[in-house]
Amino acid sequence: MEIRQLQYVVRVAETLHFGRAAELEHIAASALSTHIRRLESRLDVKLFERTPHQVLVTPAGVHFVREAQEILDRLDRLRTETQSIARSATEHLSIGFFGEALGELTHQVFGAFAAEFPQTRLEFTELSMSTQFEDLGSGVVDVAFFRMPIDDPRFEVRPLFQERLYAAVAAAGPFGQAASLTVEDIIDQPFAVAGDTTPTEWADFWTLAGVRGAPGRTGALVRTLNESLSAVAYSGAIDTYPASATRTFRHPGVRFIPISDAPASIQAFVWRRGSANPMIPELLEVTRAVIRDHIDDLPEAESLVD
Missing domain, CATH: 1.10.10.10 (Winged helix-like DNA-binding domain superfamily/Winged helix DNA-binding domain)
Structure with a gap:
């Protein structure tokens, strides 16, 4: 029948x-x-x-x-x-980001996506450094812009660009007037360390533990960038920031000094394996296209997009 x-x-x-x-x-x-x-x-x-x-x-x-x-x-x-x-x-995409997201390219990416897919409602969630990976893994957001390293089998990861690392130091402290620093200059200083729920490999990158070969001194435990800036300005801690974050976050008690020999910070596009939202690959393609065409709008960045 x-x-x-x-x-x-x-x-x-x-x-x-x-x-x-x-x-x-x-x-x-x-x-x-x-x-x-x-x-x-x-x-x-x-x-x-x-x-x-x-x-x-x-x-x-x-x-x-x-x-x-x-x-x-x-x-x-x-x-x-x-x-x-x-x-x-198709009409909804929840996007998570931590810190500066894509820096100067953030508006270009989402503006281009909104123009190409006007039927899709974008929802943005600012994530904390201690819960960002769990928020993506549990479905709080569909896709996120994360800084590497990311070693989690739940996620698909596509590197986008890399940029220089800066030391956040107290403006009135011993490094406040330096023109540049090396890893050796700061390796033994107390660092602002991401909270206990942050994946170890991610927290270790920002304290230069990989270069040191062992965990360093903890000057403060922090969950947000504002907590980090306060710890640097007033508690004698040091932290590291990617170049684009130094232009997004400002504090009168903090100076950002380039680290000449630090590993580069890589920004990545990340989503859950097996996600069925058809707009995730569309956003990835728009993001890659903007980076290919406009990477020069992001000072000190190098594209990792083919």
């Missing part, structure tokens, strides 16, 4: 005329009649009484038409609901 056969039976019952029913269904009258005869043969039931002057619905046909209409209505609701779910996924 085919859906179209149900449609044809219902249409004939509505019109009580095979010719008019065929016109409404955009099919030849002979073809429509053949479909119904085949259905009647399969059911071994006569649905319609045909005479030269009229068409009548049999008692069995009345029951069949009623049930067929209910099935068609259910199918129509199923189609509508399924399309609604698909539109909902």
Whole structure:
């Protein structure tokens, strides 16, 4: 039994005329009649009484038409609901970011995406350094812009660009007037360290533990960049920031000094493996295109996009 056969039976019952029913269904009258005869043969039931002057619905046909209409209505609701779910996924994208996001390219990326996909509602969530990875993993956001390193099997990671690392130091402290620093200059200083729930490899990068080969001194435990800046300005701690963050976050008690030999900081586009939101690859492509075309708008950055 085919859906179209149900449609044809219902249409004939509505019109009580095979010719008019065929016109409404955009099919030849002979073809429509053949479909119904085949259905009647399969059911071994006569649905319609045909005479030269009229068409009548049999008692069995009345029951069949009623049930067929209910099935068609259910199918129509199923189609509508399924399309609604698909539109909902297409029309919403939750984006998480920590700190400066994409720096000077942030507006260009989201402006370009909004122009290309005006039907998609973007929702932005500022993440903390201690919970950012869990927020993506648990579905608080669909996609995020994270600083590497990221060693988590739940995520797909696409590096975007890399940039120089700066030391955040107290303006009134011993390094406040330096033109540049080396890793050796600051390696033994107390650092502002990301809170205990932050992945170890991520927290270690910002305290230069990888260069040191061991954890360093903890000057303060912090969860946000504002807490970091306060720890640097008033608690004698040092922290490290990517170049774009030094232009986004300012504090009168903090100076940012370039570290000449520190590893570069890499910004990445990250999402959960297996995510079904069709707008994630679209946002990735827009982001990559903006970086390819406008990386010079991000001072001291080098594109990692092919």
